[in-house]
Amino acid sequence: MTPFHIDVPQTDLDDLRDRLARTRWPRPLPGDGWTRGVPVDYLRDLADYWRGGYDWRVHEARLNEFPQFRTEIDGQDIHFLHVRSPEPDALPLILTHGWPNSIVEFTNLIGPLTDPRAYGGDPGQAFHVVAPSVPGFGFSAPPAQTGWTVGRVARIWAGLMSRLGYEHYGTMGGDLGAYVAPEVAIADPDRVVGVYVIGGLGFPTESDVPELTEAEQAAFASLQQADWMNGVDHHALLRAAPQTFAYGWQDSPAAALAWMMQKFHEFNTDPRPVEQVLDRDLILTNLSLYWFTGTFGSSSWFMYDSTAFAWPQGQTAAPTGVYSGPPGIRRLAERHNTILHWPESNSAGHHFVAMEQPDAFAADLRTFFAKVR
Known part of the structure; x- marks a missing residue:
């Protein structure tokens, strides 16, 4: 057992802020809200906060309390x-x-x-x-x-x-x-x-559907219509080409932020925006951990090593x-x-x-x- 202490180099923090500052933002696509994915204005605001308002060192110190x-x-x-x-x-x-x-x-x-x-x-x-x-x-x-x-x-x-x-x-x-x-x-x-x-x-x-009771069939139908069941199929995506998508997540913090918020949004069943349901800094600490360790691709093994x-x-x-x-x-x-x-x-x-x-x-x-x- 070797004691471990999180200590992200300052050069990595500076690099993250520099990359965020140089983001090439796409044009907004037509459609309301999240119908085309993460809205551009929403992500720009969050990226600005990640770059200038969020303090990794505070949360790094908190994790190091454990x-x-x-x-x-x-x-x-x-x-x-x-x-x-x-x-x-x-x-x-x-x-x-x-x-x-x-x-x-x-x-x-x-x-x-x-x-x-x-x-x-x-x-x-x-x-x-x-x-x-x-x-x-x-x-x-x-x-x-x-x-x-x-x-x-x-x-x-x-x-x-x-x-x-x-x-x-x-x-x-x-x-x-x-x-x-x-x-x-x-x-x-x-x-x-x-x-x-x-x-x-x-x-x-x-195969279970024919044997479900009427109440169970209604519950199953509701399940099939849930937002989190009909968003981006990350299992299929990461089973098909995880290496391809990892280039964007590894190189662009804006791409990484968009991907993380897409999934955290889809996993939200509360009518409030996800950053009002979960602490915004906690979401960004999780994302920062992925960014600093470069594990967007490697964390997908259980999907790319599966068949369905x-x-x-x-x-x-x-x-x-x-x-x-x-x-x-x-x-x-x-x-x-x-x-x-x-x-x-x-x-x-x-x-x-x-x-x-x-x-x-x-x-x-x-x-x-x-x-x-």
Whole structure:
């Protein structure tokens, strides 16, 4: 284990600001709002703020408040946060972030999880938190070969928890993490006490449709019409030509900003603009991490190493809880999971709920793990 400290060179910050200042802005295309993609005026305002108003050093210092390390497992250099709770009987918990996200996803979540006493919670429900950067993301090394799978990442996570000396632990993830977290239980069934995902289980496939009830068919139809189901198909795009698109994201911060905001906008179910739902600086810290580490392309491995999109199925090695059951269907999720926690009404205005509502998310996560400790 090697201690790690984030320290982006000043030359990289200067280069970012210079590139933003020299952006060749396109002409606005006809159409209202976001109908043609990210509006030019909107992005120019945000780029101006990223260049002159946003302070990376403030957020770099905040990230450095978390103890960080690097270690090599399975030939892979892994970066991770390891924040132990002041409560000695805390349950170890490994968090897996989503795409296009990073450990920044958990910036406001770690405190309520590790020290619930300080946030008005029950100290008996505290966690020791481990939050690795998925290979190819942030400060973890990118996969050097093709053929990577979420199962391989999960085995690395199990090895990391063993190396840290944890005899039993929980696993949590959303988005990409909703694929990885169940695989951790499959890889380490004797030590994983529970799997918690933000959502994604029990989504019907076309083959399920004829057997759906009338209410389930209505829910499926609503799902198919959701904005986040009908935006840019990033799975198809990054499966087809990730190297091609990486040139723009690697060379132009405006292109990188446009891509990130396109996805964060599509992942927003709240009627308010995304920067009013999620903290604007938090979004830009996540983007800056991608920019400074040059990981827009390498973070796409789970899409370019796949042949088609599929929803996560889960596992039966450990009990499962979710933050939000709907729009998934519980009876479908129970084909592949032992569901212990399936709330119907947890609020979520954004796909990355841990960024949006860390306190509510932490409370629900504690509710589930209280059942399996």
